[in-house]
Amino acid sequence: MDDIYEIQADVLRALGNARRLEIIHWLAQGPCDVGTLADRMAIAQPNLSQHLALMRSTGIVEGERRGREIRYRLIDPDIVRACGLMRGVIERRVARLADATRTTGSVPLAPPHSTTTQR
């Protein structure tokens, strides 16, 4: 009755990856097969398939056979809306950071966990 958090965390973890966010970005513009997606994203096909498998298992996307290709599509449009909200949050945060940096002349918070400079 409370492990709804676990499930929600699974979905959010499935979204917490730049590659998968890019997948959502492309699928938000309409269904697409794996090959085309791999081509657009410049990503290895097995790697893409792994991401798609994960997103399938969490109920974010689903695939349907079309001849020998498989067309993937987003299941729930609210995923895109939620991502849009998140994006707004980020833009506001960046603006806030830029503002604080401009007025104080230094970075206000988060010395550890660089956040942006990863990988």
Add this chain to the structure above:
Amino acid sequence: MDDIYEIQADVLRALGNARRLEIIHWLAQGPCDVGTLADRMAIAQPNLSQHLALMRSTGIVEGERRGREIRYRLIDPDIVRACGLMRGVIERRVARLADATRTTGSVPLAPPHSTTTQR
């Protein structure tokens, strides 16, 4: 100009954890100090501090000293809205799964990656 996905992934990863979702749940009902939060969540204080530090570094929460306590609060209310959208997505998915299971008598998808039965 495209690593906005990286930043967004950082935030979503920061939300992709049941403990941190619970933190958001409590903070959504008003600011709270660490001790009270640790008490409500039945979690070790150092562990809670680590979660809070991560959420601080991603700009989800912020803390302010109040005497010798520190009151944490959510920075952007849209985080809660996004989580609400996610919750709707999940409820719809669960309903869809239950429906498919009832009509077909078996689980329709995701044999691997059990999703719910982790840890």
Add this chain to the structure above:
DNA sequence: GGCACTGATGCGCATCTGCGCATGTGCGAG
């Protein structure tokens, strides 16, 4: 000053993730 309290940080460990790589599987064409 010393002390108690509140919170943050460092360390070590088990586990999970993401990737490249090789290989397996389902489909259509000949």
Add this chain to the structure above:
DNA sequence: CTCGCACATGCGCAGATGCGCATCAGTGCC
């Protein structure tokens, strides 16, 4: 039936995550 194409899956490894534990740091009070 066999071949080639489109995806999926298994394996192994480097790096990241979450936790318990001990310890450090800031604050108020005596």
